[in-house]
Amino acid sequence: MTLPYLTPLSRxxxxxxxxPPDWPFGLMDRVRFSEIDALxxxxxxxxxxxxxxxxxLYMRERGISPYDGTGPLIVLKSVSMEYRRxxxxxxxxxxxxxxxxxxxxSLEMHYAAFAPDLRAEGTAVIVLMARDGSGKHPLxxxxxARLLELDxxxxxxx
Amino acid sequence: MTLPYLTPLSRxxxxxxxxPPDWPFGLMDRVRFSEIDALxxxxxxxxxxxxxxxxxLYMRERGISPYDGTGPLIVLKSVSMEYRRxxxxxxxxxxxxxxxxxxxxSLEMHYAAFAPDLRAEGTAVIVLMARDGSGKHPLxxxxxARLLELDxxxxxxx
Amino acid sequence: MTLPYLTPLSRxxxxxxxxPPDWPFGLMDRVRFSEIDALxxxxxxxxxxxxxxxxxLYMRERGISPYDGTGPLIVLKSVSMEYRRxxxxxxxxxxxxxxxxxxxxSLEMHYAAFAPDLRAEGTAVIVLMARDGSGKHPLxxxxxARLLELDxxxxxxx
Amino acid sequence: MTLPYLTPLSRxxxxxxxxPPDWPFGLMDRVRFSEIDALxxxxxxxxxxxxxxxxxLYMRERGISPYDGTGPLIVLKSVSMEYRRxxxxxxxxxxxxxxxxxxxxSLEMHYAAFAPDLRAEGTAVIVLMARDGSGKHPLxxxxxARLLELDxxxxxxx
Numbered sequence: 001m002t003l004p005y006l007t008p009l010s011r012x013x014x015x016x017x018x019x020p021p022d023w024p025f026g027l028m029d030r031v032r033f034s035e036i037d038a039l040x041x042x043x044x045x046x047x048x049x050x051x052x053x054x055x056x057l058y059m060r061e062r063g064i065s066p067y068d069g070t071g072p073l074i075v076l077k078s079v080s081m082e083y084r085r086x087x088x089x090x091x092x093x094x095x096x097x098x099x100x101x102x103x104x105x106s107l108e109m110h111y112a113a114f115a116p117d118l119r120a121e122g123t124a125v126i127v128l129m130a131r132d133g134s135g136k137h138p139l140x141x142x143x144x145a146r147l148l149e150l151d152x153x154x155x156x157x158x
Numbered sequence: 159m160t161l162p163y164l165t166p167l168s169r170x171x172x173x174x175x176x177x178p179p180d181w182p183f184g185l186m187d188r189v190r191f192s193e194i195d196a197l198x199x200x201x202x203x204x205x206x207x208x209x210x211x212x213x214x215l216y217m218r219e220r221g222i223s224p225y226d227g228t229g230p231l232i233v234l235k236s237v238s239m240e241y242r243r244x245x246x247x248x249x250x251x252x253x254x255x256x257x258x259x260x261x262x263x264s265l266e267m268h269y270a271a272f273a274p275d276l277r278a279e280g281t282a283v284i285v286l287m288a289r290d291g292s293g294k295h296p297l298x299x300x301x302x303a304r305l306l307e308l309d310x311x312x313x314x315x316x
Numbered sequence: 317m318t319l320p321y322l323t324p325l326s327r328x329x330x331x332x333x334x335x336p337p338d339w340p341f342g343l344m345d346r347v348r349f350s351e352i353d354a355l356x357x358x359x360x361x362x363x364x365x366x367x368x369x370x371x372x373l374y375m376r377e378r379g380i381s382p383y384d385g386t387g388p389l390i391v392l393k394s395v396s397m398e399y400r401r402x403x404x405x406x407x408x409x410x411x412x413x414x415x416x417x418x419x420x421x422s423l424e425m426h427y428a429a430f431a432p433d434l435r436a437e438g439t440a441v442i443v444l445m446a447r448d449g450s451g452k453h454p455l456x457x458x459x460x461a462r463l464l465e466l467d468x469x470x471x472x473x474x
Numbered sequence: 475m476t477l478p479y480l481t482p483l484s485r486x487x488x489x490x491x492x493x494p495p496d497w498p499f500g501l502m503d504r505v506r507f508s509e510i511d512a513l514x515x516x517x518x519x520x521x522x523x524x525x526x527x528x529x530x531l532y533m534r535e536r537g538i539s540p541y542d543g544t545g546p547l548i549v550l551k552s553v554s555m556e557y558r559r560x561x562x563x564x565x566x567x568x569x570x571x572x573x574x575x576x577x578x579x580s581l582e583m584h585y586a587a588f589a590p591d592l593r594a595e596g597t598a599v600i601v602l603m604a605r606d607g608s609g610k611h612p613l614x615x616x617x618x619a620r621l622l623e624l625d626x627x628x629x630x631x632x
Contacts, residue, residue, distance in 0.1 A: 032369045033383075034519070036512040038563065043508070044234045045203045045210070052203070053348045056405070067349075067405060076202045080238035089372070089383060089512065190527045191541075192361070194354040196405065201350070211506045214563070225507075225563055247354065247530070247541060360550045361519045361526070368519070392518045396554035 018116035023096035024150055027054055031091045041086040047120045050095045051111040058097050072128035072137035081122045091115050099147045101154040105136035176274035181254035189249045199244040205278045208253045209269040216255050220304050230286035230295035239280045249273050257305045259312040263294035334432035339412035347407045357402040363436045366411045367427040374413050378462055388444040388453035397438045407431050415463045417470040421452035492590035497570035498624050505565045515560040521594045524569045525585040532571050536620055546602040546611035555596045565589050573621045575628040579610035
């Protein structure tokens with residue numbers, strides 16, 4: 001299978017890989033040698049790295065932070081992970097993300113890894129902080145509209 | 159401050175650093191350059207690495223797995239983290255662990271990082287698997303007794 | 317630009333990215349958040365991770381080791397790196413590899429990273445070891461023939 | 475063995491561990507789970523992380539850069555490594571550093587890891603860059619004097 005990796009997958013590409021339709025955003029990759037630990041499977045922290053990489057691309061694509069030295073800082077408040085089935089060297093996978101709810105200056109996100117069955121799920125609570133140290137950086141109305149439309153997120157900012 | 163690092167801290171050493179008395183197991187370390195990310199603070203995955211390192215030592219000290227190619231495999235089922243306050247290059251910290259409950263072949267563990275105020279907290283559910291692939295590897299009575307006595311863990315194995 | 321990443325680049329794809337013609341083997345990727353260090357550029361060890369990932373694929377494609385629990389162990393004897401120009405978050409690059417010489421059970425390899433100008437160069441001396449601990453694992457004649465033909469490697473095994 | 479780790483080892487501590495007398499600067503540590511790769515030994519990049527961590531402490535102790543947002547940037551121009559004997563989970567080691575020569579705004583450093591026999595050796599060429607982007611940041615006479623006295627470095631700055 002040839003899938004792009006430098007840009008998010010299209011809906012039909014995700015369908016073709018078996019990713020459930022409620023995931024609006026995904027990227028393809030392959031397990032690397034450095035992600036394998038002494039137990040000969042993917043280390044539990046590697047999944048968090050995958051979600052982190054995807055989050056950077058997601059924040060750019062959703063217009064929340066360009067990660068170019070401008071825009072809000074994307075700070076993690078909490079994360080959680082559930083490991084479903086171990087992964088091995090060379091496996092292809094799709095990692096997915098969506099915002100399930102947002103508040104004034106924070107997002108609750110879900111993540112998953114498929115290969116193509118579900119291997120791991122994660123959550124993160126993310127706070128947007130002003131780069132000048134002045135405190136939280138609120139979401140704009142345009143950003144909220146995109147999260148409502150593209151992710152089906154719940155607006156908890158009221 | 160000069161503290162040993164190759165062995166777990168004593169209770170009085172943890173008291174001296176300000177670690178609350180309900181943490182029975184801790185180790186001292188210092189934030190390294192490779193743990194700092196593009197936001198100039200400790201990356202969220204580094205805490206999980208600290209907890210992983212401590213877990214290896216803990217499993218040895220509690221007599222659960224020697225990590226020498228024998229004994230059960232220590233497999234993560236889930237993890238969670240709460241980040242309280244960011245950490246920076248060169249900060250000294252104590253990372254702590256305890257088992258709060260155990261079942262027949264699994265443990266629910268808590269972790270924390272102090273510097274010396276609380277910087278991050280974590281949980282993990284760990285399953286003991288037989289090395290030969292035959293399935294779960296039950297805790298022995300002696301192991302359960304140690305978890306009850308040293309950690310004050312709840313016995314949910316009944 | 318859309319380039320494949322799950323398989324080695326073709327010669328024309330490498331030409332299109334500006335990779336010099338003496339590199340027979342390359343892969344496309346993009347700088348990730350976790351590869352950026354406190355100096356806001358790609359950490360020096362990340363390049364070695366790129367070369368390691370490429371080496372695994374290279375060893376499979378050249379028929380030297382399948383990395384599936386069979387075949388020789390690929391052990392590093394030495395590495396070196398020269399850093400030409402720093403790299404930043406989100407940059408696309410092509411990482412390349414070739415064997416410049418081989419002996420009875422070892423290879424001297426060169427590596428580079430282009431984005432698209434040369435950012436870093438590396439070397440590695442690799443020893444093939446038998447998986448059963450019995451010592452070195454010699455290259456077969458078929459493997460030597462491939463290294464001569466595909467990489468233009470020097471045969472120093474005589 | 476109980477050895478301090480938050481400060482450089484004394485000469486007698488290094489003697490006690492078997493570190494040759496021409497190494498003026500060393501630190502004790504222990505192999506961690508996250509440093510072990512799929513071959514069940516310390517990954518080749520982990521040694522470079524050890525040298526990096528030691529370099530940060532060395533630059534502070536030699537008064538070259540405080541790593542606190544002031545002082546010159548410590549930029550790697552090249553590195554090399556020779557692997558002598560593999561290392562395993564839980565091994566105690568001493569990692570050592572010294573400057574063998576310096577120029578106007580650069581240092582040639584050597585590194586090693588002992589456990590207690592020599593496991594790996596490395597070199598690095600480091601350039602001091604001004605933090606404001608104005609170019610190289612020359613060594614002061616006081617810094618040169620310390621490198622001459624403490625490391626026995628060659629002065630190639632003339």
